[in-house]
Amino acid sequence: MPRAKQRTNDLRERGVATALAVLAEEGVAGLTTRNIARRAEASVPAIYEVFTDKTGLIREVYFEGFRMLGEALAALPVTDDPVEGLQRVARSFREFVVTNPVLAQVMFSRPFADFDPTTAEDKAGVKVRKIFVDRARRAIDAGVLVGDPTDIALVYFALLDGLAAAEAARRLGSSPQSVERRWALGIETLLAGLRP
Missing domain, CATH: 1.10.10.60 (Homeodomain-like)
Structure with a gap:
């Protein structure tokens, strides 16, 4: 039948x-x-x-990944301490990538030769980008960081994305303690360099 x-x-x-x-x-x-x-x-x-085709399916997966990440980050409560807010974003981003490593590859590493996101597809990450910018702006408004909120947000995202990729490739160390220490070092160093 x-x-x-x-x-x-x-x-x-x-x-x-x-x-x-x-x-x-x-x-x-x-x-x-x-x-x-x-x-x-x-x-x-x-x-x-x-x-339509396999590329269309990958595109939908790409959008769904950013929707999931955006929801996870949006669910983070805003704190009185804006640096803690940025650290929570880092932890949530890392948890998403660790929990969904191959989906994160589709979103950030482009493993499919036949799928290269266009400007329209890049808009899938707008919600995520706005959350990063909002948390950076809160830290600037509180006087604990200086700089342009978009610049800080994009550099912070790039750091987290790089650390997540390095962790996935086992380039941050072989013990959980060394990986944790290097994540903390990267985040603390960047934020310290942005203080007044």
Whole structure:
């Protein structure tokens, strides 16, 4: 008996959820249209109709990753201590990357040759960027950091992204203590250099 047509929002949601699960379980190599269709209990043509092609599926995963990260960062309470606020952002970002290492690769390292985000796709990170800028602005307004909030936010994000990539590649040390110490050193050094 042929499958019922499933070209709906339900299939879109199922396809993205399946792609996230495949990335977590099988890595980048497992993310094929055929594999997603099989695991989502859909046909390959149905997946193509919903996502257009594999690049469309990767694009949706990319957007979902930034939505998830944005929600995690937005859930952080604002504190009276703006430096602690920045440190909480770092911890939450790190936790997201450690929990979702392959998804983080899709978002920040571009492991698929056929997916190169355009300006429109880069807007997926606007919510994340605004949270970084907001936390930097709070620290500047409190007089504990000096500089342009956007500059500080982008440099801070680049530091965290680099530390997360180094940790994933096991370049920050072999013991949890050394990794923690080097994360703290990087963050403290950057923030100390931005103090009045």
